[in-house]
Amino acid sequence: xxxxxxxxxxxxxxxxxxxxxxxxxxxxxxxxxxxxxxxxxxxxxxxxxxxxxxxxxxxxxxxxxxxxxxxxxxxxxxxxxxxxxxxxxxxxxxxxxxxxxxxxxxxxxxxxxxxxxxxxxxxxxxxxxxxxxxxxxxxxxxxxxxxxxxxxxxxxxxxxxxxxxxxxxxxxxxxxxxxxxxxxxxxxxxxxxxxxxxxxxxxxxxxxxxxxxxxxxxxxxxxxxxxxxxxxxxxxxxxxxxxxxxxxxxxxxxxxxxxxxxxxxxxxxxxxxxxxxxxxxxxxxxxxxxxxxxxxxxxxxxxxxxxxxxxxxxxxxxxxxxxxxxxxxxxxxxxxxxxxxxxxxxxxxxxxxxxxxxxxxxxxxxxxxxxxxxxxxxxxxxxxxxxxxxxxxxxxxxxxxxxxxxxxxxxxxxxxxxxxxxxxxxxxxxxxxxxxxxxxxxxxxxxxxxxxxxxxxxxxxxxxxxxxx
Amino acid sequence: xxxxxxxxxxxxxxxxxxxxxxxxxxxxxxxxxxxxxxxxxxxxxxxxxxxxxxxxxxxxxxxxxxxxxxxxxxxxxxxxxxxxxxxxxxxxxxxxxxxxxxxxxxxxxxxxxxxxxxxxxxxxxxxxxxxxxxxxxxxxxxxxxxxxxxxxxxxxxxxxxxxxxxxxxxxxxxxxxxxxxxxxxxxxxxxxxxxxxxxxxxxxxxxxxxxxxxxxxxxxxxxxxxxxxxxxxxxxxxxxxxxxxxxxxxxxxxxxxxxxxxxxxxxxxxxxxxxxxxxxxxxxxxxxxxxxxxxxxxxxxxxxxxxxxxxxxxxxxxxxxxxxxxxxxxxxxxxxxxxxxxxxxxxxxxxxxxxxxxxxxxxxxxxxxxxxxxxxxxxxxxxxxxxxxxxxxxxxxxxxxxxxxxxxxxxxxxxxxxxxxxxx
Numbered sequence: 001x002x003x004x005x006x007x008x009x010x011x012x013x014x015x016x017x018x019x020x021x022x023x024x025x026x027x028x029x030x031x032x033x034x035x036x037x038x039x040x041x042x043x044x045x046x047x048x049x050x051x052x053x054x055x056x057x058x059x060x061x062x063x064x065x066x067x068x069x070x071x072x073x074x075x076x077x078x079x080x081x082x083x084x085x086x087x088x089x090x091x092x093x094x095x096x097x098x099x100x101x102x103x104x105x106x107x108x109x110x111x112x113x114x115x116x117x118x119x120x121x122x123x124x125x126x127x128x129x130x131x132x133x134x135x136x137x138x139x140x141x142x143x144x145x146x147x148x149x150x151x152x153x154x155x156x157x158x159x160x161x162x163x164x165x166x167x168x169x170x171x172x173x174x175x176x177x178x179x180x181x182x183x184x185x186x187x188x189x190x191x192x193x194x195x196x197x198x199x200x201x202x203x204x205x206x207x208x209x210x211x212x213x214x215x216x217x218x219x220x221x222x223x224x225x226x227x228x229x230x231x232x233x234x235x236x237x238x239x240x241x242x243x244x245x246x247x248x249x250x251x252x253x254x255x256x257x258x259x260x261x262x263x264x265x266x267x268x269x270x271x272x273x274x275x276x277x278x279x280x281x282x283x284x285x286x287x288x289x290x291x292x293x294x295x296x297x298x299x300x301x302x303x304x305x306x307x308x309x310x311x312x313x314x315x316x317x318x319x320x321x322x323x324x325x326x327x328x329x330x331x332x333x334x335x336x337x338x339x340x341x342x343x344x345x346x347x348x349x350x351x352x353x354x355x356x357x358x359x360x361x362x363x364x365x366x367x368x369x370x371x372x373x374x375x376x377x378x379x380x381x382x383x384x385x386x387x388x389x390x391x392x393x394x395x396x397x398x399x400x401x402x403x404x405x406x407x408x409x410x411x412x413x414x415x416x417x418x419x420x421x422x423x424x425x426x427x428x429x430x431x432x433x434x435x436x437x438x439x440x441x442x443x444x445x446x447x448x449x450x451x452x453x454x455x456x457x458x459x460x461x462x463x464x465x466x467x468x469x
Numbered sequence: 470x471x472x473x474x475x476x477x478x479x480x481x482x483x484x485x486x487x488x489x490x491x492x493x494x495x496x497x498x499x500x501x502x503x504x505x506x507x508x509x510x511x512x513x514x515x516x517x518x519x520x521x522x523x524x525x526x527x528x529x530x531x532x533x534x535x536x537x538x539x540x541x542x543x544x545x546x547x548x549x550x551x552x553x554x555x556x557x558x559x560x561x562x563x564x565x566x567x568x569x570x571x572x573x574x575x576x577x578x579x580x581x582x583x584x585x586x587x588x589x590x591x592x593x594x595x596x597x598x599x600x601x602x603x604x605x606x607x608x609x610x611x612x613x614x615x616x617x618x619x620x621x622x623x624x625x626x627x628x629x630x631x632x633x634x635x636x637x638x639x640x641x642x643x644x645x646x647x648x649x650x651x652x653x654x655x656x657x658x659x660x661x662x663x664x665x666x667x668x669x670x671x672x673x674x675x676x677x678x679x680x681x682x683x684x685x686x687x688x689x690x691x692x693x694x695x696x697x698x699x700x701x702x703x704x705x706x707x708x709x710x711x712x713x714x715x716x717x718x719x720x721x722x723x724x725x726x727x728x729x730x731x732x733x734x735x736x737x738x739x740x741x742x743x744x745x746x747x748x749x750x751x752x753x754x755x756x757x758x759x760x761x762x763x764x765x766x767x768x769x770x771x772x773x774x775x776x777x778x779x780x781x782x783x784x785x786x787x788x789x790x791x792x793x794x795x796x797x798x799x800x801x802x803x804x805x806x807x808x809x810x811x812x813x814x815x816x817x818x819x820x821x822x823x824x825x826x827x828x829x830x831x832x833x834x835x836x837x838x839x840x841x842x843x844x845x846x847x848x849x850x851x852x853x854x855x856x857x858x859x860x861x862x863x864x865x866x867x868x869x870x871x872x873x874x875x876x877x878x879x880x881x882x883x884x885x886x887x888x889x890x891x892x893x
Contacts (some may be wrong), residue, residue, distance in 0.1 A: 261754070262759065270691050270692035274692075336613060339607075339609060339687075339763075340612030
């Protein structure tokens with residue numbers, strides 16, 4: 001028997017197996033260590049910004065203004081300006097909250113889980129995705145605060161000894177949300193910032209003006225790139241990745257408990273925790289690609305964020321999308337299998353007889369039908385159709401939450417409590433406003449911070465040139 | 470280049486001999502005990518042969534779970550292209566080739582609904598609560614379109630047709646790759662794996678509903694089937710690791726298996742252990758918190774002191790202890806240590822399956838009964854004896870490593886071969 005030690009890499013490739021057929025590179029040709037740093041830092045310290053960036057920032061600013069106006073009006077007039085009513089007491093606030101939290105998950109998955117799984121292709125997109133996590137969590141956090149009606153007493157949700165003898169209801173998943181999301185936000189922020197430190201130091205060394213040198217110098221915390229620094233950096237990264245990994249699952253599981261711990265048909269179903277986590281990753285990857293595809297084009301980053309990255313992300317998206325669709329099918333089947341008239345009515349109302357059936361079928365088109373195009377490689381590696389598919393998924397994942405929240409609440413157990421729900425202009429205003437906030441934050445991030453982790457791309461280059469040994 | 474058959478290490482070949490003798494003997498013991506320790510019908514406890522059929526289902530689900538878990542892991546392995554798992558590929562494939570035997574082994578479970586459909590006999594019938602719809606609650610009667618003997622039996626044939634079809638296809642290609650070294654086969658693996666994995670998930674969803682969930686027909690849970698997949702994968706990984714450690718003691722596998730492989734397997738087992746706990750706990754929390762009559766019956770039937778103790782033990786010994794044991798990196802890299810953890814996990818897999826199967830038959834007087842433990846244990850060894858014999862027989866038939874697979878270099882050296890780049 002031939003032992004593998006005798007099978008050299010040359011012999012393996014010489015066999016020319018199709019499985020080892022040409023693949024897109026993880027790093028474009030012609031790069032060396034210097035050119036990698038140049039390409040990435042030039043966006044921050046030198047390069048004039050393309051028109052696309054200005055358009056994106058301008059549109060974002062307009063929407064951000066809308067957030068200011070809508071919020072001011074809300075504070076002046078109260079939550080009655082929203083479409084919420086009984087029986088729909090949550091409405092857009094919870095829909096948008098869940099949507100944004102979900103979007104943040106891709107960042108943590110890419111940066112933590114893929115790091116632990118040793119997936120090198122994460123290197124070019126992790127920084128971008130982590131930034132999205134932070135901004136998405138910030139957007140999500142606005143909704144519960146605004147929905148309180150009196151956001152200045154939001155701290156009541158925290159358990160602290162007080163003269164009123166007031167404690168949160170620890171059995172409520174809403175309280176768990178507070179702990180889960182604040183932990184998630186803090187750890188994600190820390191992880192993101194630690195990753196940025198070496199790159200801030202690179203920007204400090206390359207900055208052209210004094211103010212930028214001082215700012216990047218302070219942000220880099222005195223990083224000198226010594227081996228001791230790198231050792232501690234790597235240790236901290238692995239530890240934080242280990243901490244973040246359970247958070248990927250726990251946060252959206254707890255968000256799903258907000259619904260599933262109730263008795264309401266359409267909300268109360270046991271598959272919700274993993275199904276919500278899969279949905280979060282699905283939405284998150286779609287949003288990462290939505291932002292990364294145009295930015296990569298504008299800044300001519302195709303050699304850093306290559307078609308291989310895009311292809312891999314599309315494959316992850318297809319996989320988790322199918323898991324989400326399994327959730328839809330499972331809900332459908334078990335509602336029928338249950339034999340419960342309430343469950344069966346809920347599903348019949350959702351898919352056929354109810355006023356929101358169009359939303360359900362639109363979500364099936366967006367989240368199931370259209371993403372099946374991702375089975376085709378040319379769709380996965382071509383930015384334009386891929387961008388289109390991602391937009392469908394972005395809309396579809398919002399509709400999913402809309403369907404869960406609205407169809408279930410409008411038709412609960414008692415026909416006397418049935419109602420209808422539609423978001424008002426102020427609901428839409430705040431939602432659009434958070435989109436603006438997110439876009440502006442992303443623009444500022446691209447403008448002032450290295451959007452790709454320089455040192456990690458250098459590691460990729462090192463592995464490529466040394467054959468992974 | 471490759472040897473066509475494998476000489477099993479002495480321990481395994483001796484095990485095979487013992488297994489085929491122990492199998493039928495323990496099945497007879499299970500039947501005998503079932504009659505000898507007959508329960509009292511007034512307490513709702515099983516009478517006569519009924520306990521044997523219940524125990525048979527318990528034992529069957531465990532061994533069947535290894536074969537199906539192997540099928541799923543092979544598909545995931547080809548889909549993701551994770552090269553390191555190649556060292557377990559032939560063990561998994563041998564396990565899947567027992568599916569035709571398992572189909573035959575399903576006959577005792579099939580016979581109840583079949584006899585009911587033919588002559589209305591209720592003897593040894595595991596699914597009486599829904600077969601006899603006249604006495605069933607309204608919520609169960611509403612399920613008659615799905616839960617009826619004819620459709621149920623037809624589905625059994627359909628599931629096995631799909632599983633044996635997928636198994637035959639992948640085993641055939643694997644053999645062909647060994648014989649011809651045709652690299653195109655590796656592409657076929659990758660191309661068909663996702664579709665077959667979807668088929669596995671869907672069929673296993675319905676099969677778990679038919680065979681296990683419907684034992685308590687009023688209850689339903691959307692988490693049940695995913696929990697079934699995860700449990701199967703965990704059992705399979707623990708079992709496969711044990712077999713791998715035995716095979717790797719001698720050549721040819723000894724040349725290929727490194728501590729890194731054990732490390733990866735240990736990590737995967739830890740991951741699936743956590744996933745099992747996550748899903749089990751989520752299902753419990755959601756059901757407990759809503760406290761709906763049609764759902765909470767599942768947990769109230771498991772609330773007797775002995776079953777509650779078992780549930781706590783499952784949390785401690787099926788989740789917490791393996792998790793802590795597998796966090797230790799050096800341990801995971803030691804075949805001896807990891808194998809012991811796998812034996813531990815396999816034992817608690819038995820306890821978990823007992824926890825979800827047995828109480829379904831004792832709703833009026835829930836509890837852990839000595840009679841059940843004896844009959845269930847005997848049936849498990851009985852079915853396992855025959856299954857192990859068949860499995861080791863299949864394992865002997867083919868080369869223990871896929872020497873012609875293009876991914877082998879990476880599997881063994883843990884180094885990527887240089888990529889042929891599109892734009893290089």
